[in-house]
Amino acid sequence: MNRRILQVGPLKPSLATTLAERYDALVLPDDDTRAVFLAEHGPAIGAAVTTGRVGVQADLMTELPSLGAILNFGVGYDTTDVEAAAARGVLVSNTPDVLxxxxxxxxxxxxxxxxxxxxxxxxxxxxxxxxxxxxxxxxxxxxxxxxxxxxxxxxxxxxxxxxxxxxxxxxxxxxxxxxxxxxxxxxxxxxxxxxxxxxxxxxxxxxxxxxxxxxxxxxxxxxxxxxxxxxxxxxxxxxxxxxxxxxxxxxxxxxxxxxxxxxxxxxxxxxxxxxxLPHLASGTVETRAAMEQLTLDNLDRWLADGTVLTPVPEVQQP
Structure with missing residues (x-):
């Protein structure tokens, strides 16, 4: 199982910092260097951390042949192609309940x-x-x-x-x-x-x-x-x-x-x-901290045994 972590899209600053410092995560570029980045690093990526506003679509999954998990910061995951993930055996998690x-x-x-x-x-x-x-x-x-x-x-x-x-x-x-x-x-x-x-x-x-x-x-x-x-x-x-x-x-x-x-x-x-309102329903200090912790808990569980704590209903655990 490839264990390299990829950040897809902007994240809560403290979560992005933790991913970089604790997990040595890479950040997917959003400019014209993206294709070169994926050609170099895509095959090594095992998990992607993203949000409901960005997600991971099927075309990006294709560039990540070893992808095993998509960890979503947020309860919504409609920007991630869960059908493509299920077909590829990629787990998708979100952060329910805490928000x-x-x-x-x-x-x-x-x-x-x-x-x-x-x-x-x-x-x-x-x-x-x-x-x-x-x-x-x-x-x-x-x-x-x-x-x-x-x-x-x-x-x-x-x-x-x-x-x-x-x-x-x-x-x-x-x-x-x-x-x-x-x-x-x-x-x-x-x-x-x-x-x-x-x-x-x-x-x-x-x-x-x-x-x-x-x-x-x-x-x-x-x-x-x-x-x-x-x-x-x-x-x-x-x-x-x-x-x-x-x-x-x-x-x-x-x-x-x-x-x-x-x-x-x-x-x-x-x-x-x-x-x-500017999409702020979960935007409290307490809730965003709990969402961040659950995202990291899902990541740690996946790294430990290949499962996640809160899988989305459309994609079942192995």
């Missing part, structure tokens, strides 16, 4: 901010409009709203639990019904959207969920409905979302993710019914 609470907290924060207009009200005060114009317009109550969770996995379940504390009835849609769940199951995303006031997108990214929230779903949510997305930008038809937000087709949205990050549609910038 569940922080992502769920942000979902709640986005919902409160979007419905109550907190960010817009902050701007209102800073502009001096409170004294010049008068009281801020009335907003919408969060407690008691009907909430739909699209994707009742670890994070979706944590979000649902938090909304329960607000007295919110919960419904959900997943690829399959969750046994023993106390929440109402909707047969499709559109059916779920039609039944709720707040639709929270918490499903995984990738080709299987591309535009799962399409125009039909957004129109089912309707002019009194709110969309919260802490999953992946690819899950939502962003063009349709922008149009409906602009024209009153839905009431508002809280977004932590976008189709082409860090690019955010200019039309969203001026809308006070939209809260825009």
């Amino acid at each position: 569940t609470d922080c992502v769920a907290d942000i979902a709640i924060g986005l919902a409160i901010d979007t419905l109550r207009g907190l960010s817009a009200a902050d701007r209102y005060v800073r502009r001096g409009d409170w004294s010049k114009v008068g009281n801020f317009p009335l907003t919408r109550k969060v407690s008691g709203k009907r909430v739909g969770i699209l994707g009742l996995g670890r994070i979706g379940q944590a979000i649902a639990t938090r909304f329960e504390a607000f007295g919110c009835p919960i419904a959900y849609h997943s690829r399959r019904e969750v046994p023993g769940s106390p929440y109402s199951y909707a047969a499709s995303p559109a059916e779920l959207a039609a039944e709720v006031d707040i639709l929270v997108v918490a499903t995984s990214g990738g080709s299987r969920t591309q535009h799962l929230v399409d125009r039909k779903v957004l129109e089912a949510l309707g002019p009194d409905g709110y969309l919260i997305n802490i999953a992946r930008g690819s899950v939502v038809d962003q063009d349709a979302l922008v149009e409906l937000l602009r024209d009153g087709g839905i009431a508002g949205a809280g977004l932590d993710v976008y189709t082409e990050e860090p690019k955010v549609p200019q039309e969203l910038m001026s809308l006070d019914n939209v809260v825009l």
